[in-house]
Amino acid sequence: MQLTKYPSRSLGFVMSLIAFLSINFCNQSLAQRQSGYELMSPENQRMQNDLNSNPANFWILDGQDIWNSKNNPKEQSCASCHQDPKSTMRGVATKFPLERASKLINLEQQINYCQSERLSSKPFTFESKALLAITTFVATQSRGLPITTHQNSNFLKNAFQNGEMLFNQRMGQLNLSCAQCHEQRAGLILGGTKIPQAHPSAYPIYRLEWQNVGSLQRRLRNCMTGVRAEPFDYGSIELVQLELFLMSRANGMLWETPGVRP
Amino acid sequence: MSKTSRTLITMPKTARKGALIEISVIAQHDMETGFRRTETGELIPRDIIRTFTCTYNNIEIFRADLHPGQAANPQMTFTVIASESGEFQFKWVGDNNYISTNQSFLIVN
Amino acid sequence: MKQPIQYKRRALLQALPVLLILPCASTFASKNDAVDAMQKIIGAMPVKDGGIYFELSPLIENGNSVPIKIEVDSPMIPHNYVKAIHVISEDNPLPNIFSAYLTPQSGKAKIATRVRLANTQRVWVLAEMSQGYYARTFADTNVTLAACFEG
Numbered sequence: 001m002q003l004t005k006y007p008s009r010s011l012g013f014v015m016s017l018i019a020f021l022s023i024n025f026c027n028q029s030l031a032q033r034q035s036g037y038e039l040m041s042p043e044n045q046r047m048q049n050d051l052n053s054n055p056a057n058f059w060i061l062d063g064q065d066i067w068n069s070k071n072n073p074k075e076q077s078c079a080s081c082h083q084d085p086k087s088t089m090r091g092v093a094t095k096f097p098l099e100r101a102s103k104l105i106n107l108e109q110q111i112n113y114c115q116s117e118r119l120s121s122k123p124f125t126f127e128s129k130a131l132l133a134i135t136t137f138v139a140t141q142s143r144g145l146p147i148t149t150h151q152n153s154n155f156l157k158n159a160f161q162n163g164e165m166l167f168n169q170r171m172g173q174l175n176l177s178c179a180q181c182h183e184q185r186a187g188l189i190l191g192g193t194k195i196p197q198a199h200p201s202a203y204p205i206y207r208l209e210w211q212n213v214g215s216l217q218r219r220l221r222n223c224m225t226g227v228r229a230e231p232f233d234y235g236s237i238e239l240v241q242l243e244l245f246l247m248s249r250a251n252g253m254l255w256e257t258p259g260v261r262p
Numbered sequence: 263m264s265k266t267s268r269t270l271i272t273m274p275k276t277a278r279k280g281a282l283i284e285i286s287v288i289a290q291h292d293m294e295t296g297f298r299r300t301e302t303g304e305l306i307p308r309d310i311i312r313t314f315t316c317t318y319n320n321i322e323i324f325r326a327d328l329h330p331g332q333a334a335n336p337q338m339t340f341t342v343i344a345s346e347s348g349e350f351q352f353k354w355v356g357d358n359n360y361i362s363t364n365q366s367f368l369i370v371n
Numbered sequence: 372m373k374q375p376i377q378y379k380r381r382a383l384l385q386a387l388p389v390l391l392i393l394p395c396a397s398t399f400a401s402k403n404d405a406v407d408a409m410q411k412i413i414g415a416m417p418v419k420d421g422g423i424y425f426e427l428s429p430l431i432e433n434g435n436s437v438p439i440k441i442e443v444d445s446p447m448i449p450h451n452y453v454k455a456i457h458v459i460s461e462d463n464p465l466p467n468i469f470s471a472y473l474t475p476q477s478g479k480a481k482i483a484t485r486v487r488l489a490n491t492q493r494v495w496v497l498a499e500m501s502q503g504y505y506a507r508t509f510a511d512t513n514v515t516l517a518a519c520f521e522g
């Protein structure tokens with residue numbers, strides 16, 4: 001008797017759920033990849049385009065000072081080996097993460113490798129102003145170039161697969177995976193804004209929410225906090241594998257660093 | 263103890279006499295509003311840029327009062343008529359002895 | 372001996388919700404604060420609505436950095452120019468956000484900047500005209516918050 005009480009309502013609910021889920025599965029294909037830039041207002045886009053109004057420019061100028069600084073035991077600067085960054089650093093950020101000595105490293109870790117091994121200096125702390133400055137300076141030299149990460153080795157293939165697994169894995173008290181929002185529901189509206197596809201093509205970014213420049217790892221950790229998961233540590237293997245997956249997923253998209261994002 | 267920070271000026275280097283030119287300025291500053299709290303609940307004190315002035319051959323042509331309602335890394339755009347060649351001086355003054363200055367030369371022909 | 376204390380405690384508990392609301396109420400400016408702030412600027416001068424182009428997007432992605440553009444109708448000549456432009460918020464902690472002071476050499480009464488807006492609200496612009504009055508306009512906007520609140 002109780003089961004026959006609401007037959008048409010439950011059928012209606014099931015039908016609309018099926019319809020909703022089918023719509024989402026149609027959105028799943030990222031054949032039309034779209035940068036978060038496209039979702040911004042024209043004013044914020046202009047702020048990103050024009051380095052004279054992009055606050056990240058201040059970090060780039062600080063980074064340039066670090067590039068030229070010989071204040072270390074070796075009394076050498078980045079410039080001592082790499083000379084003109086406009087040519088030597090062009091196309092560098094778009095290749096990371098890479099394998100070095102059987103470890104997967106991102107651009108920040110490569111910079112720290114140079115700091116400790118070549119300049120005999122203490123590595124920069126993750127997310128410090130100095131590391132953000134030098135990373136933004138180096139990454140900006142690739143503005144306009146396509147992302148070109150690769151997996152031309154078993155090591156990188158394994159790392160990519162781990163990153164992919166992390167991207168699709170449910171996490172946190174909200175029990176959500178990256179894919180559920182950023183692939184299945186990309187373009188739908190959540191909290192008044194469209195969900196972006198979550199491409200890494202503009203990092204480090206000046207985020208209006210932070211009122212500061214921050215790295216991709218900062219953003220990933222913020223997302224994990226957002227689903228009430230314990231975030232992976234800065235520099236952890238999980239975050240770098242996720243970076244590799246995201247960069248590969250965005251292969252061919254044009255580099256926008258330094259980006260502005262809300 | 264005085265502090266300062268980077269500033270950037272965007273304006274043309276030359277202009278025709280009588281032309282209207284646009285000047286954009288941006289300063290690196292967190293503009294701490296004084297309304298935020300630390301994780302333990304203490305108020306973070308206000309620390310903002312308070313005034314900005316621009317002079318053209320030593321005559322003030324633009325001034326702004328900034329408040330906590332101003333965004334971080336404050337930027338402003340304003341206009342001026344290019345009347346004669348000369349120097350533009352820009353000055354930002356703020357809490358805790360903050361001062362930044364910058365200058366730009368305009369050739370008017 | 373217990374009774375007087377019990378009455379006092381009851382009175383305090385009854386007063387508590389009101390005591391909690393009062394400090395919270397003063398944290399943010401109300402429409403009245405905005406009206407007072409504008410009145411302080413205008414004084415006894417006459418006010419004319421209009422004559423100001425005020426660009427403020429109706430939907431703001433992030434209230435930390437909101438671009439605004441203002442242009443006041445004025446020939447900007449020595450006897451007829453805009454002396455000052457004031458921006459007033461109805462729902463920020465403080466009503467005064469930004470003031471700019473111009474001269475006839477400004478050529479145009481045209482400014483742009485980025486402000487903080489705490490909430491969906493109305494924002495006012497006052498322009499002090501050298502001819503002895505204030506021009507006034509307003510714009511309404513919606514401020515969205517980041518979907519994944521990071522804390």
